[in-house]
Amino acid sequence: MTDYISNSVVQSLIALQEITWFNPRKVRFDQVQSDLSLQMSDMLDASDRLTRFAPYLAQVFPETSATNGIIESELKAIPAMQHALSDSVNLDISGRLLMKCDNQLPIAGSIKARGGIYEVLLHAERLALGNGLLKNSDDYRIFDSEPFRALFSKHQIVVGSTGNLGLSIGIMSAKLGFDVTVHMSSDAREWKKALLRSKGVNVVEHTADYGVAVEQGRQEAMQKDTAYFIDDEDSTSLFLGYSVAALRLQKQLVEQGIVVDKDHPLFVYLPCGVGGAPGGITFGLKQVFGDHVHCFFAEPTHSPCMVLGMETGLHNGISVQELGIDNQTCADGLAVGRPSAFVGPMDGFAAQWCLYGF
Structure with a gap:
């Protein structure tokens, strides 16, 4: 690691600078x-699977009935x-500034809903x-029936989370009838743990990150042979579930008469923790x-794990803690010290980074 200490970007990260x-x-x-x-065909397959499950989701989650079971x-x-x-930069920002309200995605209420719920549904279908x-x-x-719940009750789903992915995995898995356990990091919010427990999810609390x-x-x-681990650090299924957002956004832009081409570029800003959600969405948008x-x-x-992995080329082979960075932030969903093993190499062609002091 000493080869990277003199790197100016790494020095800025150690100094906790906004860059x-x-x-x-x-x-x-x-x-x-x-x-x-992965290719466009994989993303379309994921989208088709969510469409097949839409009638079930509309039936068991009334909050999705307005969109006919589509999580959007x-x-x-x-x-x-x-x-x-x-005003803050004393510069006119041209174009249109839009917000994709994924903080209001139904069922789980965060950007993690698409990917997390998708992987649970994929496993259940298989x-x-x-x-x-x-x-x-x-x-x-028919997934909302006793034969299916009886089958899933014999299987376990396990995930580790700072909170938001745990909500999507836990709520969806419990609804289907799985025995689901969410391992929550020390910075996970108490209300998220309480909500999961109220849905019948096993919550294991950790004092570490x-x-x-x-x-x-x-x-x-x-x-256990019957246990399925959803790996936020290295899951192509989560990645593809997130990528479907690009197809939905494309449709919304068309509906609003917004053109994206060489003369009308689209700039997208995405929050990044381990990298799965922004990586999958970026992959989809590029497709x-x-x-x-x-x-x-x-x-x-305080948690710049992905830019550290990208700048050094080590990806998940280095953590912010190795540089003395504390990984403490009020943005609990982004409090990740080591980036995804899958996303960095996959999205290296596409992404840039902004670091902010929160």
Whole structure:
């Protein structure tokens, strides 16, 4: 690690400075698209699966009935914030500033809802198909029945989380009938733990950070053949579930008459913890809009794990704690010390970074 201590970006991270980082290894998307391990077809498959499950979701989660079981949020203009930002930098910000309200996604109330719920549904579908309870042509509302709950009650789902992913995994798994355990890091909010317990979820509290919660969850799942571990650090299923947001955003932009092309580029700012959600969304946006979209990840100055992994090229081989950074932030969902093993190499062609002091 000593080779990187003299690096000016790493020095800024150690000093907890707010910075903007432009990826020096970024290339045109069309130059690497065909070489990626995931493609548009994988994203479309994930979208189709969510569509198959939509009637079931509308039936068991009434809050999704208005969207017919599709987990989606509003895209709205925020002119007051645009004016405030312009005033703060004494510079006119042209174009339109929009907010994708994923903090209001139904069922779990965070950006993690799409990916977390998607992976649970994918696992449930595979079990049902493998046990002869389901055909792809079936009405998926049959998941809301005793034979399915009886099957899932014999299986465990385990996840480690700072809170938001745990909510999506826990609530969805419990609704289906799984025996679900969420390992929560020390910075997870008490109300999130209480909500999970009220849904019948087993919550294991840890005095250490996110990395320990994930590892303990992984170790628990390894003890049982019927246990399925949802790995926030290295899951293509979570990644693809998040990526579906790009297809939904594309539709919303068309509905609002907003063009994205060379002369009308799209800039997207995404909060980043371990990297799964912003990574998946960035992958999806690049598949849809190519190099007409520019994605920026926002991390707390006290938890800059993804930019550290990208700058050094070590990805999950280095943690912020190794640099003496405390990983303490009020943004509990972003309090991650070591980045995803999967996302950094996958999204290295696409993303830039902003670090903020929260």
